[in-house]
Amino acid sequence: MPLTAIDIEARFESVLRPRLRLLAADQPLDYSEKLGKLGLDSMAAIDLLMDIEDSVGTPIPDELLTADTFATAQNLLDTLKKLAVA
Amino acid sequence: MFLLGSKPLTYAVFADKVTRIASSLLKLGLGRGDRVVIVAENCLEGVLLAFATMRIGGMFVILSPQTKAEGLRRVMAQCTPKLVMLDAGTDFLSSEIDSARLVHSDRNFEALIDSDSTGVPGFPGIDQDPAFLVFTSGSTGVPRGVILSHDNVVFVSAAIQARLGYVADDRIAVFLPMSFDVGLYQLFLAMQVGAAVLLNKPQMAGPELQSTLANHVISVLPGVPTLFAALIKLQSRRAVQLPALRVATNTGDHLPVANIEKLHALFPGLRVFPMYGLTECKRISILLPEEWRARPDSVGRALDGTEVFTVDAEGRTLQPGEVGELVVRGRHLAQGYWAAEEETAKRYRRIGPGRARVMFTGDMGRVDEEGFIYFVGRGDFLIKHRGHRMSPLEIEEAACTIPGIVAAGVVRNDADSQLHLYLETSVTIDSDAVIQWLRERLEEVKVPECIHFVTTLPKSANLKLDRKALRALLAQP
Secondary structure: OOOEHHHHHHHHHHHEEEEEOOOOOOOOOOOEHHHHHHOHHHHHHHHHHHHHHHHHHHOOOOOOOOOOOEEEEEHHHHHHHHHOOO | OOOOOOEEEEEEHHHHHHHHHHHHHHOOOOOOOEEEEEEEOOOHHHHHHHHHHHHOOOOEEEEOOOOHHHHHHHHHHOOOOOEEEEEEHHHHHHHHOOEEEEEEOOOOOOOHOOOOOOOOOOOOOOOOOOEEEEEOOOOOOOEEEEEEEEEHHHHHHHHHHHHOOOOOOOOEEEOOOOOOOOHHHHHHHHHOOOOOOOEHHHHHHOOHHHHEEEEEOOEEEOHHHHHHHHHHHHHHHOOOOOOOOOEEOOOOOOOOHHHHHHHHHHOOOOOOEEEEEOOOOOOOOOOOOHHHOOOOOOOEEOOOOOOOEEOOOOOOOOOOOOOOOEEOOOOOOOOOOOOOOOHHHHEEEEEEOOEEEEEEEEEEEEEEEOOEEEEEEEOOOOOOOEEEEEOOOOOOHHHHHOOOOEEEEEEEEOOOOOOEEEEOOOOOHHHHHHHHHOOOOOOOHHOOOEEEOOOOOOOOOOOEOOOHHHHOOOOOO
């Protein structure tokens, strides 16, 4: 079931955090920090992609699967919100 | 076309630029035997500088872009380069470079491309001259530079080509860093046949992996097990048509049989080549796809014109089938370690009645009557558990047959005398079911007592399973 932008925003961090190996549980997430610096390597990014699709309920189109989309939390969130139902 | 991607380059333009850079290097006072260090992501500038260095008889050293200041200091002290190239990501290392000329791939590299290349004389050396050094972790923990000569490169590239059969139309995607010889040699393999190469950063092997392969019509994918695990995960989830993909070569670590089966199922017609090698001679053996079915556990036969056999702890040659240390002979054996005579003498020795020069791999294995090599494990990472010596690979291999598991790592915890198995998975699996599954496939002594699920296994810069970091996980609750 596709989600609205508000639902996505609410759920986003709880899906992202477990894949950021270098971000401590009590550390706030900086949305402009490079996800690579927070521990998201290529394999973790693939797992994250699958987690997102499972929780958001919408497949991310191939053309959005770019390094840019996964560069920062903000980029990723913005991409997902564009896919949300109105 | 030689290089694909955002800055495509034909072989002719590449050769011209190499000569122009060679001209600049000569004018800067570099020459035969001098060293050039490159600390950068896979990039065109790094490749140009590496070839220009060889062109004037010098040798290049490519270090991982993840190199830290201490690591660079050690390498600089050992090989005293005259020129160092950094990129945007390694710029912070600038302060380490006091005795060498500094070039930035994205700031002043263009200045190295001389407007006049007519004054560059022919290659000043002979084929025994070093072409480059590949730094690898030494037996003492200090990184050592393996010295590869022009002859080593020419010989082994032809021997690899004889097995893999690259063609001029091939398009090779390199996700492995050039600091890792497997990434670097793709350039030589491509050049032999005139194939094209797409240089990628290792982090590009993520969600965009399939689209990269599709958009660039990639036909050859050299990889390590984690790269193929990534491809399997993605392709199982959402199939992308990759009809051009015809060759996959695996090295670095053992590719589980289950994952080879999955690759065959996902990409009908794909030829998967398990390979075995060590930087110290580049490549030892390659298993052909048509040999694989009958010998799924083998890493293939020694390259043509080379020899592999096993010796016991006293250095005596063993019979076919007997497990011992794998020893290699051939023209691909490197010249030794840079400025490390003691370690060189340990690794490269003369044995037997003919006093033949051989390389001791430090790996345990066996060679059958037909010459097929079976890797048993690193001499130093065999697990001793409840009185049995075992290779972690066998357990990891069995774990990878569990549906939903693409990567596994096992370590023995000396504190509790138990085997701990770490499984990389994105699905929920019951520990008891894992143990039951393994019990059906492994001897009881090899069934791990503790199962841990992780989102990602620790990997080294080369995407290999990092066994040291895996061991460190034991300390965590």
